[in-house]
Amino acid sequence: MIETTGLTKRYGPKKAVDDLSFTVRPGRVTGFLGPNGAGKSTTMRIILGLDRPESGRALVNGRPYRDLKHPLRTVGALLDARWVHPQRSARAHLEWLAAANGIPRTRAAEVLDMVGLTEVAGKRAGGFSLGMSQRLGIATAILGDPGVLLFDEPVNGLDPEGVLWVRKFLHRLAGEGRTVLVSSHLLAEMALTAQDLVVIGKGRLIAQCATDEFISRAAENVVRVRTPRTDLLGAVLGGERTAYARDGDALLVSGMDSARLGELAFDNGIALHELSPQRGSLEEAFLRLTGDAVEYQAV
Incomplete structure (x- = not known):
């Protein structure tokens, strides 16, 4: 488990991290x-x-990283x-890390096989593509079989x-x-x-919750509805002061849930061919909730 409590860190006058607290629990992939x-x-x-940090603390399994007896195994x-090092082979890189951390040398071959680099294990890392380097980095991370x-x-x-x-591998690890924490744009x-998600902006916590909860919290309530009486349904919605937009032969209705929309159609004798809530995207939810926390914006 990872726990941060009140982390604050400045670089000059700028606060890079500002009183940041969150917990990353085992058994889940947590997006950062x-x-x-x-x-x-x-x-x-x-x-x-x-x-x-200037203040606060970060703990891994209840201890600061510097207090871990075998860091690479934790x-x-x-x-x-x-x-x-660009002149070192993938195999040599992993073997010296294993030797320095009391890990059996054979573990290097095991993790190279896990990440699909066995055939290039003897090649210099400096000649690797970015994708191959990413795989070697993942092999390094799992070398000590950490929790x-x-x-x-x-x-x-x-x-x-x-x-x-990578997606399947992270799910397998969790x-x-x-405990798996993944930062990505x-x-x-x-x-x-x-x-799960931990979302921050300008060094402060914006949200910590399940991914589905984050999306549903920020996304606008929209229902897609199809009917042979589109004009009549539009008139009824106008009477309810409910916003909608046309989407081909369907309407996208905002601010009214599917249950209420179905009842309204029934009360007005309107047959429905489709009534489906539209799930928002993580991108939409992210932009909505972090709009005020963007550090650098194009003009």
């Missing part, structure tokens, strides 16, 4: 979202002991896929097959009872990957 400059990377660095992280994992933009540079593989992918 926020606009550019929101403080996500700084927060992850604080959790990993790479930056010190926490795995991918923050920068390109940090590997807590942090990933920053893990699908950058991956093709669609690779993105799908399904094994691990790819909201459509996060909607498919993250079961």
Whole structure:
């Protein structure tokens, strides 16, 4: 489990993280979202002991990272896929990390196989594509078989097959009872990957909840309805002062739930061929709730 309490961190006069508190629980993939400059990377660095907060604390399984006896066997992280020495092979990179952390050397071959890099294990990391580097970074994160994992933009540079593989892999890790925190700007992918969300803006917490709850909380209530008597239904809705818009042969009705809309159609003798609530997208919900927390905006 990851817990942050009252984290605050400044860079000069700017607060990168501002009294930030949240909890990431095991057994779920938690998406860590926020606009550019929101403080996500700084927060992850604080959790990993790479930056010190001015106040507050970050705990991994109840302890600060610096107090962990075997860090790589407790926490795995991918923050920068390109940090590997370019002249070192993927195998050599993992083997020296294993040796330094008391991990059996054979584990390097195991994780290379897990991420699909066995055939290029002897090649220099400097010649890897971004997608291959991402896979090597994931292999590094899971090298110590840790119970807590942090990933920053893990699908950058991956093709669609690779993105799908990462999604399934993260679900598998969480399904094994691990704590998985994933930061990403790819909201459509996060909607498919993250079961829970921590959303921040300008260093402060905006929301922490299940992904579905976040979307339903921010999305406008819209129902799609089809009827052979579209004009009559439109007139009835106008009488109810309910907004709607045409969508082909259907109407998109805002501000009225499907139950009330069905009753209204029945009371007015209007047959319905479709009555379906429209689920909002994570992107729409994100933009609606973080609009005031965007650090850099185009004019």
